Amino acid sequence: MTNAEKAKVYQEVLEHIRLFIEEHRLSPGDRLPSERDLSEELNASRSSIREALRAIELLGLIETKHGEGTFLKNYRPYHTVSLLSTFILNETRTKNELFEVKMLLEQNAAKLAMEHIDQTSITRLKEIVTEQHSRNNRHFHFFKTLFRLCDNDLLLKIWQLIEEFSRTVDIAEYHKEAYLELIEGIQDKDNQKIQYIIGQLYHL
Amino acid sequence: MTNAEKAKVYQEVLEHIRLFIEEHRLSPGDRLPSERDLSEELNASRSSIREALRAIELLGLIETKHGEGTFLKNYRPYHTVSLLSTFILNETRTKNELFEVKMLLEQNAAKLAMEHIDQTSITRLKEIVTEQHSRNNRHFHFFKTLFRLCDNDLLLKIWQLIEEFSRTVDIAEYHKEAYLELIEGIQDKDNQKIQYIIGQLYHL
DNA sequence: GTTCAAGAATGGTCTGACCACTGGATATTC
DNA sequence: GAATATCCAGTGGTCAGACCATTCTTGAAC
The missing domain is CATH 1.10.10.10 (Winged helix-like DNA-binding domain superfamily/Winged helix DNA-binding domain)
Structure with missing residues (x-):
């Protein structure tokens, strides 16, 4: 055998x-x-x-x-896997894979959202960026809203899953300005700009 | 209490x-x-x-x-992702969502691969497209190879899961020519062309 | 009709048993 | 002395059965 x-x-x-x-x-x-x-x-x-x-x-x-x-x-993501945090996820290879996938998904979402966007959503996104209470969670809320616009539940779930894992390593929050630029890019349907801004967030 | x-x-x-x-x-x-x-x-x-x-x-x-x-x-996160997916994928999900995510992932892979590509890989890809025995599986082999070039196990795993699940709905195989064009696009590092070709496969 | 007690069904936990596999210690053989 | 075979203790894999705690249903008593 x-x-x-x-x-x-x-x-x-x-x-x-x-x-x-x-x-x-x-x-x-x-x-x-x-x-x-x-x-x-x-x-x-x-x-x-x-x-x-x-x-x-x-x-x-x-x-x-x-x-x-x-x-x-x-x-629902965000229930269990906080376990993983202390367990491991320290390997750079693992981290890099996670963040790369996360970035790609967010780029995808932004591009898709660009095609569905309307004025109401733009306003909503701007609110999220400037709201005080979401200060520690801006990235998450912003993109969650963006993903919702894509009207693809599967895509959203995958992202949430990856986002959850990422949190066990590092919580990503960036400057308000980047998000505002991103909104501009979406509004102008400037895909190149969108891809670039999100890429910059992850310094890739 | x-x-x-x-x-x-x-x-x-x-x-x-x-x-x-x-x-x-x-x-x-x-x-x-x-x-x-x-x-x-x-x-x-x-x-x-x-x-x-x-x-x-x-x-x-x-x-x-x-x-x-x-x-x-x-x-490695892909282990957990693969576990959860068997449950998540079974939740109500439209064919459109599935194929949209699949397409996006393949676009991502092609773009990433574009950055890592070398002559050997180009040759290998061409072989896969023209090989007889992979006739019924060309799409899968082609993209699997492409994903491998991206050097991101998590991304590969996500795609594989979705690809497998898609098969239960519909098997996607396209004309040889599209893949050859895609290889050209990758070789020329022409991202626009790449995105367009893959988009065409899914008629979106 | 309302209230309350008993009981059935269910998850939560523990004990102790036995099997199957592994690796090292020991005995045997050459 | 070296190679081999055997044994055995440690470990995971599985099971049966017991008892407790909680919840819900049921039916009796009022």
Whole structure:
């Protein structure tokens, strides 16, 4: 036997759960079978079931309520992965990959948003940049709004995921002026300028 | 009692492990205490210890070797991204979103690759386009090679996941000529042309 | 109808057992 | 002495069963 790659029980359980969700078309808020039921159905011990459930709970995909059950959760980045911060992410290679992807996604968003932009959105963006309370979160709010304009939920989710990871390394906040210039670029539909400004943020 | 927020044992274990790693300055490859030792030291059952370990194993932070022990792993975000994606991608998602993101990623890759390209890679790309056996898989092979040139595993992983998922919807294969033109664009470092060609593939 | 107590279902945790794999110590053979 | 085979302690993998804490339902008592 060269490399049988025998999967652990909890990994198989994970796959079963994934399929279960798919087959039954479960939506966030819906209840999963109880640990005991899963145990019986999958022919695995309750401990193994729990190992699997705990793992995806940590990922933020499910939620357990004592005495009630296990529920599918509306996945939101920014719940769990702060764990990673002290764990690692110190490797420069990892950091660079993260920031590069983040920058690319933001460039993509800006370009797409440029095509959908209207005066109301421009105003909203300007507000976000100048609002006081978003001082420590300007970048996040600004781009979240921008991504929303793109009308592509998948793109938004990917970005949020990457953004979350990035935070465990470094919180990126830049000068107000850059964002205002960016808005100008979007308003003028000047793609070159947009790409350049975002590139500059990341000093690449 | 308003909101006691009693943490589960496995979450406390997680925190202990995190601290342990920090205090002992563990690096990837180093070994963690055995499950039984942790159990005794933290005054928790082995099951609880395992729930915690399985969770961060799934995250990709550690690696367990049967009979040997548990080891700290060199963490790469794409591991987690790929995990989450199997769930995220299954959430309601339109074909358009999927293909738009795919296109954007491919545009990103082409642009990045443009900056790293050399003669050998050009030749390799041309081969892929003209090879017979990759006829039904040209797009995938071509872009996979292109993404590799970008030297960003995270970006590659994201694209691969989306590409795979796209296949369940529709298989995209285009005319040989488009790829050859794309190679030309990359060779000439003509970004506008690159973006245009890829955009055309997706008729946007 | 309202209230309250009992009970069923469910997650949370622990104990202890046994198996399978690994690596080093020890014994055996040459 | 060197190579090999064997054994064994340590470790992860899995399981069965127990008990507790919480929640919700059910039905009896009022």
